[in-house]
Amino acid sequence: METRRGRAAGAAALAALALAPSLVGAEGVDPASVPDVLVRENRTVLPRVNGAAEDYARHCQGCHGHLGVSVTEMPRLRDRVGYFLHTPAGRAYIVQVPNVLQAHLSDERLAGMLNWVVREFSAAQLPAGFAPYTADEIATLRTERIPSVPVRRREVVEGLVHAGVVDSAETLAFSFQAGRY
Numbered sequence: 001m002e003t004r005r006g007r008a009a010g011a012a013a014l015a016a017l018a019l020a021p022s023l024v025g026a027e028g029v030d031p032a033s034v035p036d037v038l039v040r041e042n043r044t045v046l047p048r049v050n051g052a053a054e055d056y057a058r059h060c061q062g063c064h065g066h067l068g069v070s071v072t073e074m075p076r077l078r079d080r081v082g083y084f085l086h087t088p089a090g091r092a093y094i095v096q097v098p099n100v101l102q103a104h105l106s107d108e109r110l111a112g113m114l115n116w117v118v119r120e121f122s123a124a125q126l127p128a129g130f131a132p133y134t135a136d137e138i139a140t141l142r143t144e145r146i147p148s149v150p151v152r153r154r155e156v157v158e159g160l161v162h163a164g165v166v167d168s169a170e171t172l173a174f175s176f177q178a179g180r181y
Contacts, residue, residue, distance in 0.1 A: 052109075052116030059103045060117070068121035072174065080172055082118050082125030084156065086165040093156045094118075095133070095141040097149060107142070108135040 049057055057066070064070050068078035084090035094114060095101065103110055111133040118126060146152045157169050166172060 052113045055105055055109055055113040056117055075174060077117060077121040079122055079125060082122030083160055083165055085118060086127045087159050087163055089159050090156045092141050093152055095138060096144060096146045101142055107138040111135050111138045
């Protein structure tokens with residue numbers, strides 16, 4: 001006998017499938033190759049993620065979300081991360097935050113992922129003449145550890161305000177606590 005919880009779970013799964021983009025018929029997508037029966041029966045296929053987007057999904061998305069915005073305790077990337085690349089200190093900070101610094105990626109792949117992140121989530125905030133990260137730059141920046149991430153972030157944000165990149169530190173504040181940046 002089907003339980004109320006079982007019906008609710010099934011309805012939720014079907015609702016999620018109904019909202020998912022239907023890409024059947026898109027180039028290279030074979031509905032028969034999809035392992036999930038409900039997804040296959042509804043002819044809903046999720047696009048494959050490769051390259052820098054896959055590296056982001058594996059190393060960053062768990063905290064920062066698939067759209068560059070997540071829980072309020074995590075700094076949002078969308079419409080903000082590009083500001084950091086206006087100063088050398090901000091550019092270094094992005095590489096030196098612990099989960100980026102210690103990502104199990106080659107310097108070349110990390111550079112590619114960071115370039116993808118800033119262009120994907122914050123292209124409008126990038127400096128004019130933005131120079132993409134290079135593998136050599138990543139290798140150099142990875143040699144320095146930040147003793148205190150909150151202290152360094154505060155210093156970088158204050159430098160961005162002083163340089164006129166942002167009007168106030170609140171522009172880069174965590175959304176859950178005013179003044180924490």
